[in-house]
Each structure stands twice: as structure tokens, then as C-alpha cells.
Amino acid sequence: MKEGYIIRDQSKAHFITATVVDWVDVFTRQIYCDVIIDCLDYCIKNKGMVLFGYVIMSNHIHMIVQSEKDQLSDLVRDFKKFTAKNILSKIQTEPESRREWMLERFALATKTHNRNKNYQFWQYGNHAEEIYSHKFMWSKLDYIHLNPIRSGIVRKSSEYKYSSASNYSEEIDSVLPVTLISNPVVDVLQPSTILKYIK
Template identity: 65%
Template sequence: MKEGYTIKDQTKAHFITATVVDWIDIFSRQIYRDCLINSLSYCIKNKGMILYGYVIMTNHIHLIVQSEQGELSNLLRDFKKFTATGILDLLQNSPESRKEWILERLHKATYSHSRNKNYQVWQFGNHSEEIYTEKFLWSKLDYIHLNPVRAGIVTRASDFVYSSASNYVNGNGVLKEITLADNPVADVLKGWTIVKSEHY
């Protein structure tokens, strides 16, 4: 992992990107997105996760996350391990037309890493960036929330179910336990101007 993307201060909030191996579009199906939502909710309630923002795309997720215990690396490791187990269980035991193809790709991903014996769901590393200023926090929240807009999935970020944009704009979302920052999106609605704010 590049030195610039390691988590040096375990107590600080970080912008995180977790990507499926080979960029497989596992999360194009709701059942796997819901697995992530349930896991995030569990970590917030039971593992000391503080989640300021998130988005679930088809093959990766972005989080702005912090650990109450100051053990962010351990928290992310446990989250990825737990979700990998859940995703594999769903792949193997639920109707899935892509099952054999996906499992083969996940198995081949283990060839270059002895750490995983059978399947690997997530790429190693979290491409973490420390949130060092409020301005950087807002820019990363904006980036996260506009991902589905840039991908052409929705025209307004708050219409995308699997992100925290709706939590910030409408006060609700599929994941209820978001720790709302003083997001400039709220001020945008009162007349402030930020880049691409019209897409909220």
C-alpha cells in the first residue's frame, strides 16, 4: 500500500474506499447492498463506528468513518471480513444467475495472496485519506454524494437510496444511524453556492 494512503492517526475520521476484487459489480443487486447496510448498522451500534457519509456503488463503497475506540484499522478489517463472509453466504445460498462466474473470479483473486485460501471479496487496502479540515470533509461528502449522479444513475444525489445524501437533504435514509456533520448542502438550500450543488 502507498505510504500516503495508510491510516497514521487511528483516532481521526478518514475517507475510505473499499473495492471489490476485479471491480466485479456485485452490488448491482439489492441483496448485497442490503448486506452492507446491515453490516454498517451493526458496526455503528456495536463496534463504535461513527459514520458521517457513505455511498454504495456497483463495485465499490466510499465511507467517511471514525472509530470511537481509536482503532480504525481494526474496525475496517472487521467490517470487510464480516461483509465478505455475508456476501459469500448470499452468493452460495441465494438464487444468483452470476454465481459460478463471480465465485470463480473471487477464487482466482486468492492466487496472489496466501492470506485467503478460498475466496477474496475485497481488494487489500482502503485507500484512506485523513479528514484534516472541515473544508476537506465537505469536499469528500460532496464527492461521495455525487458519485451516483456522475455515474448517470440519478439526476439528484438525494434520490439515490444507498447513500447518505438523503440523510443530509431530507433528514432520512435507508441507513438511519448517520452522524450528520454540519454539511454545507443544508446551507446550499438557503442560497449558498458550491460546485454541482444543483444535483442534490
């Protein structure tokens, strides 16, 4: 992991990226996306996760998260460990035409180290970037929400199911609640209590 991407302040919100080994397109199936959504929902309700934004793409996810318990590294580690275990289980037990190929890729990834015994699902590292201002928060939210448009999946960001864009647009029902941040372009002069999360 590069020195610049270490989570130094465990109390601050961070932009996090989790990437599947070999960029395998796992999240083209709803069953695996739902594991991510269910785990995020659990972490919000039970582990002190504050989730400001997210997107699940075909082979990686982006999130802006914070730990209410000032234990962000532990929270992200546990999230990745749980989702990896459950997705791998579903690959092995649910109908999956790519099963053998996928498991071969995940098994091969363990050969370069001794941290995983059978399979490695997530790449190591989170490319963590500390959210140091309201403006930077929104630049990362925009980046997250534009991902499905840049990939040609949808024409409007709020139409993408597995993203917090729908939460911010309020046009379409979202699959997961997030902590909303006020848009600085709209109400830059109004104080927002949510700013306590990024100070």
C-alpha cells in the first residue's frame, strides 16, 4: 500500500475504493451486489458506520465512509472480510456459469503471499483519501455518482440502482439509506450540522 493512502486519522471521513482481484466482473449479478448492500446496511445500524455515498460497479466499489467509533481501518477490514466470505460462498453454492474461472482467479491470487489460505476476493489496500473539506467531499461524491454514466450503463446517475445518487436526487427510491451532505453550490452560506463529520 502506498504511504499516501494510509488512514492516519481514524475519526475522519475517507473516500475508499475496494477492488476485486484481477478486476473480475463479479457485480454484474444482483445476488453479489445485494451482499454489499446488506453488509453496508448492517454496518450502519450496528457498527457505527457513517456512509455518505457509494457506488457498486462491475468489479469495484467506491464509498465515502466514517467511523463513529474512530476505528475506520477496523471497520473497512471487517466489511471486506465479511463480504468476501459471503460472496465466495454464493459463487460456490448458487447458480454461476463462471464459477470455475472465478475461483481459479481468486485461488491464484493467494499464491504470492500467505495471508489467505484458499481464495482472495478483494485486492489489498483501499486507496483511502481523507475528506478534508466540504468541497472535496462533493468532488468525490460527484466522481462516485458519475461512474455509471462514464461506463455507459445509464444516462442519468439517479437511475443507477446501486448508487447513492438516488438518495441525493430524491427522484427514485434508494436501496440503502445514507447520511446526506448539503450541496455547497446550493446552500454554501447555511451552516450544516453534518459538517461535524468532516472537521
